[in-house]
Amino acid sequence: MSGLRVVPTWQHGQERLYVCLADGRNVAWYDREAGRVNLLSDDRREDVLDALGPFLTGPVTVGPPPVPTPAELVRLTLHPDDDLAPNRPGEALQIALDRDPSSPHRLRPDPRRRALAAELTVGEALDELEGAGWHALHSLPLPGGDRLHHLVIGPGGLFAVHTLYARKQRVLVADPMVTVGRREPSPLLRRVRSVADRASYALTAEVHPVLALFEPSHVSVATPVREVRVLSDDFAALARTGGVLKPADVEALHAMARDRGTWVRV
Known part of the structure; x- marks a missing residue:
């Protein structure tokens, strides 16, 4: 024996x-x-x-075991508490709802639950890109209480994806304003660009801003949108962008982005 x-x-x-x-x-x-x-x-x-x-x-x-790449060495030495890769889509919202559930007597649905539905749907669609050489990270915390809803890294580059709940509502995009249904217009595109700029600074690489609309009934773009890509259904379209990054670069950027310490000074 x-x-x-x-x-x-x-x-x-x-x-x-x-x-x-x-x-x-x-x-x-x-x-x-x-x-x-x-x-x-x-x-x-x-x-x-x-x-x-x-x-x-x-x-x-x-x-013998293969020699680990630099990206694998970073992952192997990363403390589990500092590894953001296991974050679920909408992780921060799920934690907030677990700690402070909405009252069952509310007259209107809790907006956090609508936002969570949007992040879950978009996040799951982005996770399906994993097999094509892409990585998706979710709910990345930023200083000041802000966060990056989704970061997508792959051969076509890096994309900071901000989700917006718009189910069965008309959306008007007039840069920088975004209007959903009968709500007041909001300069949302400024925030989308700002978060992408912060991600670019943290990763020392160009990060493209994306606005992902969750199930709108109709989308109108009044003026050409500067820099921001607006998606309303086919979120996998990001994976069809031309090749920009080599596989080793994708892995290195993913290893950097999943480290909580990368985001503490942006």
């Missing part, structure tokens, strides 16, 4: 099978998605493969 045992774990939604000695030390792990068995010591190769035998699916590559 080799004395090795296999311990399954989940990290960032991916399964890994660790092969451990009796004292708990790891000697290898099996990344099923990558089809690779990573050996910390080649001396135990046969024992490791015997232990993993019942779990192996298809051909595998066996060898």
Whole structure:
């Protein structure tokens, strides 16, 4: 008997099978998605493969762990409390509602719940871009109590996405004013540009501002909008922009953006 045992774990939604000695030390792990068995010591190769035998699916590559990239090293050294990547869409709103739920006797719906519905829908659409070489981060806190609703990083560049609830309402965009239904016009595009500028400063890279409208009945743009891209349904259109960044640059910017410390002085 080799004395090795296999311990399954989940990290960032991916399964890994660790092969451990009796004292708990790891000697290898099996990344099923990558089809690779990573050996910390080649001396135990046969024992490791015997232990993993019942779990192996298809051909595998066996060898020492790959050398981590600079972006992976940043992620590995990042404290979990400072890692913003696990943030859900609308994370700040969800926490606020959990701490201070709206009264059931309100005559009007809590506007925070409408804003949350918009951020959830847009955020889930942006998360679907992950398989195409893109990363989406959500609810990034900024000094002064502001936040960046969504940051999208991929081959086509960086986009700061601000969501606006407009379900079944007409929206008029007259730069910098945005009018939803019968509400008073608001200079929202100034805020959208300002948040994108702060993100550009933090990441030392150009970040494009985007206004994402949640289920409007109609959108009118009275004058050409400067810099800001306005989307109302096809949020995946961001992934169809031309290639600007190399994969290594995308990973490096994502590693920087997910670090809470990146945003403390913007």
